[in-house]
Amino acid sequence: MSISRLHGLYVEYLQKNAFQGHPKNLYDPMRYIMELGGKRIRPILCMTGSEICGGTAEMALPIAHAMEVFHNFSLVHDDIMDRADQRRGLPTVHKKWNEPTAILAGDNLLVKAYESILSFGGEQRDAILGLFSKTATEVCEGQQDDMDFAERNEVSEAEYLQMIQFKTAVLLGCSLASGAMVANAKQEIIDGLYEFAIAIGMNFQMMDDYLDAFGDAGKTGKISGGDIMEGKKTWLYIKSMEMHADTTLWFNETDLSKRVTLVQKQWIEMGLDQLILAKSKEYNQRGLDILSSLSTMGVKTDGLLEILDFLAGRTH
Amino acid sequence: MSISRLHGLYVEYLQKNAFQGHPKNLYDPMRYIMELGGKRIRPILCMTGSEICGGTAEMALPIAHAMEVFHNFSLVHDDIMDRADQRRGLPTVHKKWNEPTAILAGDNLLVKAYESILSFGGEQRDAILGLFSKTATEVCEGQQDDMDFAERNEVSEAEYLQMIQFKTAVLLGCSLASGAMVANAKQEIIDGLYEFAIAIGMNFQMMDDYLDAFGDAGKTGKISGGDIMEGKKTWLYIKSMEMHADTTLWFNETDLSKRVTLVQKQWIEMGLDQLILAKSKEYNQRGLDILSSLSTMGVKTDGLLEILDFLAGRTH
Numbered sequence: 001m002s003i004s005r006l007h008g009l010y011v012e013y014l015q016k017n018a019f020q021g022h023p024k025n026l027y028d029p030m031r032y033i034m035e036l037g038g039k040r041i042r043p044i045l046c047m048t049g050s051e052i053c054g055g056t057a058e059m060a061l062p063i064a065h066a067m068e069v070f071h072n073f074s075l076v077h078d079d080i081m082d083r084a085d086q087r088r089g090l091p092t093v094h095k096k097w098n099e100p101t102a103i104l105a106g107d108n109l110l111v112k113a114y115e116s117i118l119s120f121g122g123e124q125r126d127a128i129l130g131l132f133s134k135t136a137t138e139v140c141e142g143q144q145d146d147m148d149f150a151e152r153n154e155v156s157e158a159e160y161l162q163m164i165q166f167k168t169a170v171l172l173g174c175s176l177a178s179g180a181m182v183a184n185a186k187q188e189i190i191d192g193l194y195e196f197a198i199a200i201g202m203n204f205q206m207m208d209d210y211l212d213a214f215g216d217a218g219k220t221g222k223i224s225g226g227d228i229m230e231g232k233k234t235w236l237y238i239k240s241m242e243m244h245a246d247t248t249l250w251f252n253e254t255d256l257s258k259r260v261t262l263v264q265k266q267w268i269e270m271g272l273d274q275l276i277l278a279k280s281k282e283y284n285q286r287g288l289d290i291l292s293s294l295s296t297m298g299v300k301t302d303g304l305l306e307i308l309d310f311l312a313g314r315t316h
Numbered sequence: 317m318s319i320s321r322l323h324g325l326y327v328e329y330l331q332k333n334a335f336q337g338h339p340k341n342l343y344d345p346m347r348y349i350m351e352l353g354g355k356r357i358r359p360i361l362c363m364t365g366s367e368i369c370g371g372t373a374e375m376a377l378p379i380a381h382a383m384e385v386f387h388n389f390s391l392v393h394d395d396i397m398d399r400a401d402q403r404r405g406l407p408t409v410h411k412k413w414n415e416p417t418a419i420l421a422g423d424n425l426l427v428k429a430y431e432s433i434l435s436f437g438g439e440q441r442d443a444i445l446g447l448f449s450k451t452a453t454e455v456c457e458g459q460q461d462d463m464d465f466a467e468r469n470e471v472s473e474a475e476y477l478q479m480i481q482f483k484t485a486v487l488l489g490c491s492l493a494s495g496a497m498v499a500n501a502k503q504e505i506i507d508g509l510y511e512f513a514i515a516i517g518m519n520f521q522m523m524d525d526y527l528d529a530f531g532d533a534g535k536t537g538k539i540s541g542g543d544i545m546e547g548k549k550t551w552l553y554i555k556s557m558e559m560h561a562d563t564t565l566w567f568n569e570t571d572l573s574k575r576v577t578l579v580q581k582q583w584i585e586m587g588l589d590q591l592i593l594a595k596s597k598e599y600n601q602r603g604l605d606i607l608s609s610l611s612t613m614g615v616k617t618d619g620l621l622e623i624l625d626f627l628a629g630r631t632h
Contacts, residue, residue, distance in 0.1 A: 026460040077423060081416035100397035100463055103419060107393060108456040110423065114430055115449045118442070126434075133431045137337075140424040144342040147416055 002303040010043040013061050029093045029105040033072045042067035042175040048303045049179020060182040066116035067175040073109035124181040135174040142166025149233045169201030196290040203283035204311045209234045210276045225260030318619040326359040329377050345409045345421040349388045358383035358491040364619045365495020376498040382432035383491040389425035440497040451490040458482025465549045485517030512606040519599035520627045525550045526592045541576030
C-alpha cells in the first residue's frame with residue numbers, strides 16, 4: 001500500500017533530520033512535537049503528488065518535511081490558544097514546558113519550515129515558496145476566524161466552510177500541489193490536485209463533526225459529544241440554528257452528558273445526521289470527479305484514491 | 317542628514333503597504349504594532365547598506381520592510397513572554413486584544429516578513445532568504461537563552477555576550493548586510509558590514525545596561541534601576557558576580573528603590589560604571605576600525621558613522 005510505504009519513508013527522513021541545537025529548551029520541544037506521531041498525511045500527500053506527476057517521493061522530501069513542520073508549528077501555537085492540556089494522550093508543549101517556550105519553539109518551527117523549502121534545489125522552488133506563504137497566512141486567518149466565531153451569536157454556513165477551508169484544507173492542498181510542483185507538473189494538473197486535496201480536507205472535517213456528534217467514542221477514541229458540550233460552532237450547530245432548533249432546551253440542561261443526549265436526539269429528529277453525511281458525500285464525490293478528470297490528463301490516481309478513502313475513515 | 321531622510325522614506329513605504337485583510341482581529345493588531353513608531357533602525361541600516369554599495373534606498377525597500385516586520389513580530393511575541401503591559405506608552409498587543417490574537421498576529425507578521433523578501437526581484441534574493449532564516453533562528457535561540465538565564469544562578473560573561481548578540485545584534489547585522497546584497501556588493505564588504513552592525517548592536521546593548529543602572533531617568537525615559545529591581549542578569553550583574561560582589565546586602569533590602577541605590581553605590585565602588593563604559597568604547601572602536609577598513613575598499617562610510625553615533629546615543 002502506498003500510504004504505509006510513504007509514511008515509512010518520511011519517518012525515516014524525520015529521524016535523520018531531527019531538530020538539534022542550543023539551547024536545549026528550544027530544540028527539545030521542537031523534537032518532542034515532531035515525534036508525537038500522527039498520520040503524516042501532509043508529507044504523504046506531497047510525496048504522492050511528486051510520484052504521480054513523474055517525480056520520486058525522495059526528491060519531494062524537503063518539501064514534504066516543510067509541510068509537516070508547518071503543521072506542527074500550528075499545533076503548538078493552537079494548543080496554547082485553545083488551552084489544550086493533552087495531544088495524543090501526552091502533555092502539550094506549553095504544559096510540558098511553559099507558554100513562552102511553546103511560543104518560541106513554534107516560531108522556530110515556522111522558520112525551519114521555510115528553511116526546508118529553501119534547501120530544495122528544484123526549479124519550482126520559488127513557486128512553492130509563494131504557495132506556501134499564501135497558505136501559511138490563510139491558516140492564520142482561519143484560526144483567527146475560528147476564535148472570533150466562538151464569541152459570536154450567529155455564523156453563516158458559508159463563513160464556517162470558508163473558515164475550515166483555511167484552517168485545515170488549504171495546507172492539504174498546498175502539500176499535494178507542491179509535490180506536483182516538485183515534479184514540474186503542468187499548471188492545470190497542479191490546480192486539479194490542489195482542488196482535490198481541498199475536497200478531501202473538507203470531507204475529513206465533515207466526518208470529524210459527524211463522528212463527534214453521532215460516532216462511537218470506542219472507535220474514534222474521542223469523547224463523543226465533545227463539541228456539543230463545548231457549544232462549539234460546528235457545521236451541525238450552525239445548520240441547526242439555521243433550521244431554528246430550539247436551543248433553550250439544551251442550554252437549560254446543565255448535566256453535560258444529558259445535554260449531549262438531548263442534542264443528538266433533536267438533531268436526528270431534524271435529519272441533521274443524514275444531512276451532514278450527504279454533505280460529506282458531496283465533497284467525496286467532488287474529489288472523485290476531480291480524480292477522473294485528472295485520469296484523462298494521464299495522471300495515475302490510485303494513490304490518491306487510497307488517500308481519499310483513508311481520510312474519509314474507510315481504512316485504518 | 318541621512319537617517320531622517322531614510323526614516324521618512326521607510327515610513328512612507330510602510331503607510332502605502334499597511335497590512336490589510338480579513339479577519340479584522342488578525343490585521344488590526346499587525347497594523348497597530350507596525351505603526352507604534354520607533355527608530356526604524358533596521359530598515360535605515362538596510363537602505364544605507366544598499367546606498368553605500370552603489371544601489372539605491374528605494375530598491376532595498378522590500379528587504380528593509382522585511383527586517384522591520386520581523387522585528388515587530390519578535391516584539392509582539394516577546395511582550396507576551398515578558399508579560400509586558402506597555403510598549404512606547406501604549407498597551408501591548410496581547411493587552412489591547414488578547415494572547416491568542418497576539419500569538420497569531422505575530423505568526424502572520426513572520427510570514428509577511430518572508431513574503432516581503434520573496435517579492436524582491438534582485439539576483440541576491442536567495443542569499444538574503446538564507447541569511448534572514450539563519451538570523452530568525454538565532455533570534456529565537458537568543459530569546460530562549462535570555463529566559464533560561466533568568467532561572468539560573470550563574471551565567472558567564474561569554475554566555476551573556478552570545479545571548480545579546482543573538483537576541484539583538486544579529487538582526488542589525490542581517491539588515492545592513494542584506495542591504496549590501498541588494499546592491500550586489502562583494503562578499504568581503506558584506507561580511508565587513510555585518511560585523512560593523514554587530515559591533516554597534518553590542519555597543520547599543522552596553523549603553524542600554526549602563527543607562528538603566530547609572531543613567532538619568534529624565535533623559536532616557538526609562539525607570540532608572542529597572543533591571544536592578546528585577547534582578548535581571550545584565551552584563552553589570554554578571555560582572556559583579558564574577559568579582560564576588562556581596563549580593564546578600566542587596567537582596568536583604570526589600571525596599572526596591574533603596575535596593576537600587578545600594579547596588580549603584582556598590583557597583584561604582586567596584587568600578588563597574590567605568591568598566592562598562594570601557595566595554596562600550598571597545599565595541600565602538602571595533603565599529604570604527606571596520607569602517608576604516610571598509611573605506612580602503614572604497615565604501616563611503618559617512619552614513620554608517622552617523623548611525624554609529626545615533627545608536628550610541630550621541631544624537632537625538
